[in-house]
Amino acid sequence: MSGTWMTTRAWLLMTPLLAVMIAVIGWPLVHTVGLSFTDAKLVGTAGTFVGIDNYVRMLSSANFQRTLVTTAWFAIVSVAAEMVLGVLAALLLNQQFRGRTALRALMILPWALPTVVNATLWRLIYNPEYGALNAALTQIGLIDGYRSWLGEPGSALTALIVADCWKNFPLVALIALAALQAVPRDITAASLVDGAGPLNRFRFVILPYLAGPLMVALVLRTIEAFKVFDIIWVMTRGGPANSTRTLSILVYQEAFSFQRAGSGASLALIVTLLVTLLALAYAALVRKTAGRTA
């Protein structure tokens, strides 16, 4: 069979997939790029060509810059907390104890819940009138009266981060737990005989085996956290006083609330570019880590 025919056949076999990808990814992307150079509204006129005006306006607006900082803060703090909690949970669930299997299954539950359910659940917990958090903190004497955790700019973002962590740390724990199972028993035993304490054992024995898988979790979670929309939309809609507004919420508001399709498209592309840069940086890190632990 000739090489030319093989190549032709490969392209023929890939054609349906390529057609679908062009239809659902390629065309909307090209259309969005085109739209971002116009002043088009969501309804009404197609808009006129404005060059890079939308980009310049968006990047220089205080709104965008504040939102970028909020998004970065949300992503960094929530992902860092998820990593620490996930690894700690995995270390705990890797020990031998009665009921371990049941606890492992239970741990996955928050991650398995739909985000909307998780967000609603945490709204109930944070409720300023009958929320469980207020009740618990009042009863143990940490606060004097009920507070509106999601209604105050000072606490809303932290409250969202807690809710996001609760949902997503099981994913990190699951990945870390799988990696822990791969740590050879002999190496752990050797480190015990060599006199390594728990911290040194973690650093020299466990971490080299965790680093690669954790890096994958870090990439996935950072990108997701940077694009976060649903949990914030259900819990605060970006408020109060835009204190929980992230880039995805800003894109939504620009394109759909204010119906400015052109500038909304430019903003969406800026977010896409930022996430792509993050993904590329992490991909390079993953390659480096894989090379080091090979």
Add this chain to the structure above:
Amino acid sequence: MSALEIIGVRKTYGEVETLKGIDIALLSGEFLVLLGSSGCGKSTLLNIIAGLAEASGGDVRIGKRSVLGVHPKDRDIAMVFQSYALYPNLSVRRNIGFGLEMRKVPAAERDRAVREVAKLLQIENLLDRKPSQLSGGQRQRVAIGRALVRKPQVFLFDEPLSNLDAKLRMEMRTELKRLHQMLKTTMVYVTHDQIEAMTLATRIAVMRDGRIEQLGTPEEIYDRPATLYVATFVGAPPMNLVDVAVDGGALAFGELVAPVPRLWEDAVREGQRLVLGIRPEALHFGGRGDHLIAAKVDVVELTGPELVVSASVGTQRLTACLPPRTRVEVGQVVELSFDADAMHLFDADSGRRIG
């Protein structure tokens, strides 16, 4: 002085008893090999000595001090594992010095000790490499170096040569023997390989089902196996075992009727069922031994240094290790002979040696 004492050590996992009372006292400088097949409890015993598993009963003393409940790092032991167990992200230098680093030995002293051991093991040129850049044999040398550098009272080896190929295994075996002769340290070595046991040990404990079947020097184990199990486990090819009965003061086996040797005259009784053991290398071609058997040759295998002949006498099979140039054909009936002092006699019911 006893460097290591194992006193009535038992280990149970739920209902299952894997060690059923082990007693061994090891003098300083001895090389004890725990020999047995998989599941006999040898690695469990080693882990109990190391402190990686807890004994369900009994005591372990290292240098007169009971170490039950003592953390592995405080037992004054070092251990070499089958899988090398090197830290993958640390250099060879740090791998060897890891135990000293954890004990906060000053860097200069640590470096000197690492260099000394590396020189002894001829791995000085590998000190800056990572374990992934080493061959199997080099990794095992590093693992041995990590144990040696701490100069502990007792060295523990858990099947350290099992992951190496045959040639490298032989080289490392000689290397270990050389190290033991040079350092004269107390070593406990677990293996299922009888050649390793015979060549390395000053004493061998043959283990079976959580018990010590026989504890003795390699010569005692080979020349005077205490049980049928030891007789068949040690020696390759294994000892020939044939069922015999005491009939009129003689051992009857096929056409062979051999008078009961004087040594065993008082130990056997008329009609008793016995098992006669003869090592393959004790069988000679032709009639130069005390007793003669006619056997039909089934298989002939030339291994190089010897000719392994499998033959049958009635329904029983015999294996003989003959000189390599012996002219033997398959199907031929040959005369094999053996000397009276090459005979081993076991009670057929208890499996224990007689005399």
